[in-house]
Amino acid sequence: MAVFSGSDLTCLRGERLVFGGLSFAANPGDAIMLRGRNGAGKSSLLRLMAGLLVPRSGMITWDGESIHKDRVGHNARQQYLGHQDAIKPVLSVRDNLRLWAQLRGVKDIDAAIDTALHALEIHHLSRTAGRYLSSGQKRRTALARILIGETQLWLLDEPTVGLDRESCAELARLIADFRAKGGIVIYSTHIDLAVDDPALLDLDEFAIPMVEWLQDQDAHEQDADPEYDLDTDAPQLAVPSDRQGAAQ
Amino acid sequence: MTGFFAILQRDLRLALRQGADSVMVVAFFIVTTTLFPFGVGPEANILARIASGVIWVSALLAAMLSLERVFQTDYEDGTLELLTLSPVSLELVVLGKALAHWLTTGLPLIIAAPLMAVMLNMDPAGFGVLMVAMLLGTPALSLIGAIGAALILGARRGGVLVSLLVLPLYIPILIFGAGAVEAALLGVSAAAQLQIMGAILLLALAATPFATAHALRQAME
Numbered sequence: 001m002a003v004f005s006g007s008d009l010t011c012l013r014g015e016r017l018v019f020g021g022l023s024f025a026a027n028p029g030d031a032i033m034l035r036g037r038n039g040a041g042k043s044s045l046l047r048l049m050a051g052l053l054v055p056r057s058g059m060i061t062w063d064g065e066s067i068h069k070d071r072v073g074h075n076a077r078q079q080y081l082g083h084q085d086a087i088k089p090v091l092s093v094r095d096n097l098r099l100w101a102q103l104r105g106v107k108d109i110d111a112a113i114d115t116a117l118h119a120l121e122i123h124h125l126s127r128t129a130g131r132y133l134s135s136g137q138k139r140r141t142a143l144a145r146i147l148i149g150e151t152q153l154w155l156l157d158e159p160t161v162g163l164d165r166e167s168c169a170e171l172a173r174l175i176a177d178f179r180a181k182g183g184i185v186i187y188s189t190h191i192d193l194a195v196d197d198p199a200l201l202d203l204d205e206f207a208i209p210m211v212e213w214l215q216d217q218d219a220h221e222q223d224a225d226p227e228y229d230l231d232t233d234a235p236q237l238a239v240p241s242d243r244q245g246a247a248q
Numbered sequence: 249m250t251g252f253f254a255i256l257q258r259d260l261r262l263a264l265r266q267g268a269d270s271v272m273v274v275a276f277f278i279v280t281t282t283l284f285p286f287g288v289g290p291e292a293n294i295l296a297r298i299a300s301g302v303i304w305v306s307a308l309l310a311a312m313l314s315l316e317r318v319f320q321t322d323y324e325d326g327t328l329e330l331l332t333l334s335p336v337s338l339e340l341v342v343l344g345k346a347l348a349h350w351l352t353t354g355l356p357l358i359i360a361a362p363l364m365a366v367m368l369n370m371d372p373a374g375f376g377v378l379m380v381a382m383l384l385g386t387p388a389l390s391l392i393g394a395i396g397a398a399l400i401l402g403a404r405r406g407g408v409l410v411s412l413l414v415l416p417l418y419i420p421i422l423i424f425g426a427g428a429v430e431a432a433l434l435g436v437s438a439a440a441q442l443q444i445m446g447a448i449l450l451l452a453l454a455a456t457p458f459a460t461a462h463a464l465r466q467a468m469e
Contacts, residue, residue, distance in 0.1 A: 099254055
C-alpha cells in the first residue's frame with residue numbers, strides 16, 4: 001500500500017463540483033505532476049492534500065491513517081507552497097524565514113536558514129527587507145522556506161510563477177535532491193519543469209459530468225425567462241405614461 | 249509553546265518596525281476622550297462624574313480600532329494559511345497573537361488612562377483602581393476581539409462588521425470596569441467588581457483561543 005494516497009475524492013467548492021472519483025498514490029521518491037485546464041481543481045487538490053480543505057467524500061491517508069486524524073503530525077511532515085509568498089515587507093529575508101524555522105522546531109535556526117538561502121542563491125539578500133525584493137526573489141525566498149526543517153512531502157502549487165529559467169532549473173535540481181532523500185513531491189505547473197519521469201495526474205479526466213447540472217440550469221432559465229420579459233416590458237410601458245403625466 | 253513564542257516575537261518585531269498602529273490607537277483614545285469636555289461642557293463636577301465611563305468607552309473603541317488588523321494582513325499575504333499548516337497548535341498561535349495585540353495596544357492605553365483621568369478631573373482616589381481594572385480588562389478585550397477579527401476574514405467592510413460583532417461582547421467589561429472605579433470614588437471596596445473582571449479574563453483566556461482558532465480554520469476553506 002502506498003504511503004500517501006487518496007481514494008475516491010470529491011471536491012466541492014461553493015456549489016460547484018470541481019472533480020469527483022479521483023484517486024492517487026505516492027511512495028517515497030515519487031513525483032506527481034498535476035495537469036488540467038484552469039479551474040480543473042489543481043489548487044483545490046493540493047489544498048485537500050495539505051489538509052486545508054476537507055474532501056466532500058473519500059479519504060486522504062498517510063501510512064493508512066487519515067491526515068485529518070493527526071493534523072499536527074501531517075503538518076510536520078509536509079511543506080506547502082501556495083500562490084502567495086507570505087513575505088512581510090518590513091522584515092528582512094532572514095527574519096521572514098526565522099518564524100517558519102521556529103515553528104518547525106529547527107535546532108540551529110541560523111545555520112538552517114543559511115543553507116536554504118545558499119541553495120537558492122539568495123544569500124546576499126538575507127538582510128534585505130521584503131519590500132525591496134523583486135517578485136522572482138520573493139518566490140525564491142518562499143522556496144527557501146520549504147527547505148527548512150525535515151519533511152517528507154512537498155506540495156507545490158505553481159512553484160515556477162515568477163521564476164526565470166535558471167531558477168526553474170535550480171528548482172528541478174532541488175526536487176531531484178528531495179526525491180533522492182525519499183521525499184514525495186506533488187506539484188502543478190504549466191511550463192516544463194525538468195523533473196525525472198513524474199507520474200501524471202490529469203484533472204480534466206475527473207471533471208464531474210455536467211449534464212444533470214446543465215439540465216437543472218436550463219430549467220431555471222426557462223422559469224426565469226417569462227418573468228424577465230415582463231420585468232423589462234413593464235418599465236418601458238410605464239416610462240412614456242409617466243412622462244406624459246409630467247408634461248401635463 | 250514554540251508557536252506561542254515564535255508568533256509573539258514576530259508580531260512584536262513587526263509592531264516595532266511599523267509602530268504607527270500603536271501610536272494611532274493611543275492617539276485615537278486621547279482624541280475621543282478629549283471630545284467629551286467639548287460636548288458636555290467644561291463643568292468640573294460633571295466631568296468628574298462621567299470620567300470613568302468616558303475613559304472606558306474610549307478605551308473599548310480604541311482597542312477595537314486595531315482589531316481588524318490582527319489577522320487581516322496575515323490572511324491577505326498567505327501567512328495565515330502557512331500558520332494553520334505549521335506543526336504547532338493553532339490555539340497557542342492565536343494566544344500569542346492576542347498577547348502581542350495587548351502589548352501593543354492595551355498596555356499603551358493603560359499608561360495613557362491616568363493622564364486622561366486628570367484631564368477629566370477624576371478624584372485621584374480612583375486612579376489606582378482604574379489602572380488595575382484596565383490591567384484586568386484590556387487583555388480580555390484583545391482575547392475576545394480576536395474572535396471577531398478571525399470571523400470577519402474575507403468579508404468586505406470588515407472593520408464595521410467587527411465592531412458590530414465584538415462591541416456587545418465588551419459590555420460586561422465596560423460595566424464592571426466603570427463600576428470598579430465608581431466604587432473606589434465612593435470610598436467603597438472595589439474588590440467585587442475587580443474579581444468579576446478577573447473571572448472574565450480567565451474565562452476569555454481559557455475559551456477564546458479555541459473559538460478563534462476554529463474561526464481561522466473556517467476562513468481557510
